[in-house]
Amino acid sequence: MEACKELYSLPREEMAEYIAAGPKDPIRIGTGLFYSDVDDAVCRRDYVKMIAHPEFYCPAKPTNLREITMEYSIRTRELLLELMQAIFKSLELDGGRISEALNLESCFQILVGNNYPPYAGSDWVMGISAHSDHGLLTLLFQNGVDGLEVKRNGQWLLAKPLPGSLFIITGDQLEIVSNGRYKAVVHRALVLGEQTRMSFVSMIGPCLDAIVEPVPELARSAPQGMEFRGIKYRDYMEHQQSSRINKKAALDIVRVQHNILTSQGAPNNSTEAASAGYSHTN
Numbered sequence: 001m002e003a004c005k006e007l008y009s010l011p012r013e014e015m016a017e018y019i020a021a022g023p024k025d026p027i028r029i030g031t032g033l034f035y036s037d038v039d040d041a042v043c044r045r046d047y048v049k050m051i052a053h054p055e056f057y058c059p060a061k062p063t064n065l066r067e068i069t070m071e072y073s074i075r076t077r078e079l080l081l082e083l084m085q086a087i088f089k090s091l092e093l094d095g096g097r098i099s100e101a102l103n104l105e106s107c108f109q110i111l112v113g114n115n116y117p118p119y120a121g122s123d124w125v126m127g128i129s130a131h132s133d134h135g136l137l138t139l140l141f142q143n144g145v146d147g148l149e150v151k152r153n154g155q156w157l158l159a160k161p162l163p164g165s166l167f168i169i170t171g172d173q174l175e176i177v178s179n180g181r182y183k184a185v186v187h188r189a190l191v192l193g194e195q196t197r198m199s200f201v202s203m204i205g206p207c208l209d210a211i212v213e214p215v216p217e218l219a220r221s222a223p224q225g226m227e228f229r230g231i232k233y234r235d236y237m238e239h240q241q242s243s244r245i246n247k248k249a250a251l252d253i254v255r256v257q258h259n260i261l262t263s264q265g266a267p268n269n270s271t272e273a274a275s276a277g278y279s280h281t282n
């Protein structure tokens with residue numbers, strides 16, 4: 001976090017290349033204020049995003065950032081992959097088989113350093129509006145300043161940063177693979193007090209070229225069958241990144257519409273019929 005602080009305080013010219021970067025670039029820096037009509041709020045956030053796996057990228061300055069983030073990415077990747085195995089076990093699935101299908105050896109990993117300075121304006125200020133993360137699992141560390149909230153049963157709950165605690169957030173790909181047994185968690189960051197809040201995120205997803213779809217045995221045992229159609233992770237990510245941040249709206253592109261009327265006019269919830277009714281929002 002200290003190295004990230006140094007990064008944000010570099011002269012703007014030194015960050016210009018990364019500030020101009022697009023969503024597909026491996027290193028991206030964003031900084032400033034913007035309005036979110038989803039939450040009717042001003043958002044204030046600086047961030048650096050860097051792809052850490054299968055290839056590792058890092059800004060050249062500050063010079064110690066590379067070593068620190070490289071080690072952090074390796075350790076958190078191991079932990080997150082281990083957690084994935086525990087999740088597969090909880091679903092009574094063969095972890096080895098699913099890891100192969102998602103090609104987790106070449107998993108996509110991104111690190112994000114977030115910085116939320118206190119804001120003196122009169123509007124209600126947010127850091128990042130309500131969203132779910134596009135990957136499988138996210139590990140989040142906060143600097144001890146409140147701000148992260150998660151939505152549970154329609155209520156926003158403050159995820160208090162207990163000293164040394166790490167938060168694990170389930171993402172969209174896990175919801176797809178588990179056919180909705182694990183739900184992607186909607187979360188947001190608020191700017192609450194006088195102190196600068198920082199968070200550091202390590203997120204893993206399947207290999208970008210993997211087709212992500214519900215595990216067949218989970219779809220077979222679900223009352224409604226398949227909840228999602230398959231999609232290449234790279235395409236999902238591009239879709240999510242090119243849309244406005246809006247809670248879990250990105251998942252709608254793969255959500256199967258149930259209660260489709262058959263030619264006889266009766267609702268049919270079979271997997272085949274449901275699969276034919278994919279909902280594309282774009």
Ligand SMILES: O=C(O)CCC(=O)C(=O)O
Binds near residue numbers: 112127
């Ligand atoms: O700063 C936080 O607590 C949340 C950050 C976040 O949700 C993200 O980077 O995706």
Ligand SMILES: [Fe+2]
Binds near residue numbers: 131132133
């Ligand atoms: Fe997030």
